[in-house]
Amino acid sequence: MVKDDLLMIPGPVKLHERIIKAMSSQMISHRSRDFEEVFEYCKNAIKPLFGTSGDIAIISGSGTAxxxxxxxxxxxxxxxxxxxxxxxxxxxxKIGAKYTEVDHLRFEWGNSIDLEKVEESLANGSEAIAFVHNETSTGILNPASEIARIARKYNALVIMDGITSVGGDEVKMDEWEIDVAVVGSQKCIGAPPGLAAVAINERAWEFYSESVPYYLDLKAYVKKAESNQTPYTPAVPLFLAFAEALRIIEEEGIENRVERHRKFARATRVWAESAGLELFPALNEHSSYSNTVTAIKMPDGVADKDLRGTLREEYGITISGGQEHLKGKIFRIGHMGNVTKRDLVATLSAIEDILSRKNVVKPALHAAMEELG
Structure with a gap:
């Protein structure tokens, strides 16, 4: 990948020059006052993104960690x-099955959640629920507040994957009564991959397990966070980059950042629909399109390599395809983190050019430009 290549996938995202510079700073001791100041800033600056006043743990590991x-x-x-x-x-x-019995509520990928089935599962004895807020594999935003409201009726613990919504969409953890939420550094926050932040409310500790894995014990992280430290050696350069990414968010303002993501998402959808393309997610009254990635059905007669391969080779732009059984059936445009209007317009224009050669799209860039303003 050369310097001018453009990454338009749902994470990792391109890095702001300030973040690159921060990450390339000289090493500091992870037990120094300098690191403690960085950690304290990160711990406090990320709380408004979660919409919480609760505990924060920051793990050197991916969002999956x-x-x-x-x-x-x-x-x-x-x-x-x-x-x-x-x-x-x-x-x-798959994670849950390693620790307890799982009632696995399967819905067709890209389809909306049936909240009646969620309630039925909880009524049948589940004591916790885990769900993804923003499912980037399909471009759908799941109804977090409604899921949490149902869970509250049964006094169930609520765990939310906010990996691709925190920092790019409205998240109100305390108001929605989410007990535990997770974010990854490389998505909407716009930092490099390698850090996961977990927000925890007081009620969650009632469900704490003493048989937790050694490295992933959140109690250990929260206890050390009281002194602005981590229990084990942290990825110091990533913390420096993370802090700079959070400063950029603070300067932009979280409301402005969320609105920027919304505008880019709307523009991408308007472009797709105006071009005659079909959005992938099947919505109901409880779900909505993702604010941070748009999933679009691959047009008939167009192979994945024809679109994504040509886009990368001719334009140096990388977008995502479908995963597992969706490979070759959809393509996904990420518009999260540090993405700019120019990045988005360049991406949509290039895709339109490639698909127009196949005679499968109508000119639509003007519609996106009107939405972007």
Whole structure:
């Protein structure tokens, strides 16, 4: 990948020059006052993105490490309901099965969740529920507040994967009564991959399990966070980059950032529909399109390599395809993190050019430009 190549996938995202510079700083001791200041800033700056005043744990590991820490640390339950309507809901189920009994609620990938089935599962004895807020594998936003409201009727623990919504969409963890939520550094926050932050409310500790894995014990992270430290050696350069990414968010303002993501998402959908393309997710009254990635059905007669391969080779732009059984059936445009209007317009224009050669789209860039303003 050369310097001018453009990454338009649902994470990792391209890095702001300030973040690159921060990450390339000289090493500091992870037990120094300098690191403690960085950690303290990160711990406090990320709380408004979660919409919480609760505890924060920051793990040197991927978003999946955060997901497993969230399930494992609070696995003192006999059964957990896991909602699966995409790749990462499926991952939650696989993680949950390692620690307790799972009621795996499977929905066709890209379809909306049936909240009646969620309630039925909880009524049948599940003591916790885990779900993905923003399912990037299919471009659908699941109804977090409604899921949490149902769970509250049964006093169930609520665990939310906010890996691709925190920092790019409205998240109100405390207001929605989400007990545990996870975010990854490389998505909407716009930092490099390698850190996972987990937000935890006070009620969650009632479900704490003493048999938690050693490295993923959230109690250990929260205890050390009181002194602005981590229990084990952290990825120091990633913390420096993470802090700079959070400063950029603070400067932009979280409301402005969420609105920027919304505008880019709307523009992408308007472009797709105006071009004669079909959006992939099947919505109901409880779900909506993702604010951070748009999933579009691959047009008939167009192979994945014809679109994504040509886009990368001719334009140096990378977008995502479908995962597992959706390979070759959809393509996904990420518009999260540090993405700019120019990045989005360049991507849509290039895709339109490639698909127009196949005579499968109508000119539509003007419609996106009108939406972008």
């Amino acid at each position: 955060g997901m497993e820490a969230a399930v494992a640390s609070f696995s003192k339950v006999r059964k957990i309901t896991v909602v699966d309507n995409g790749k990462f809901g499926e991952r939650f189920a």
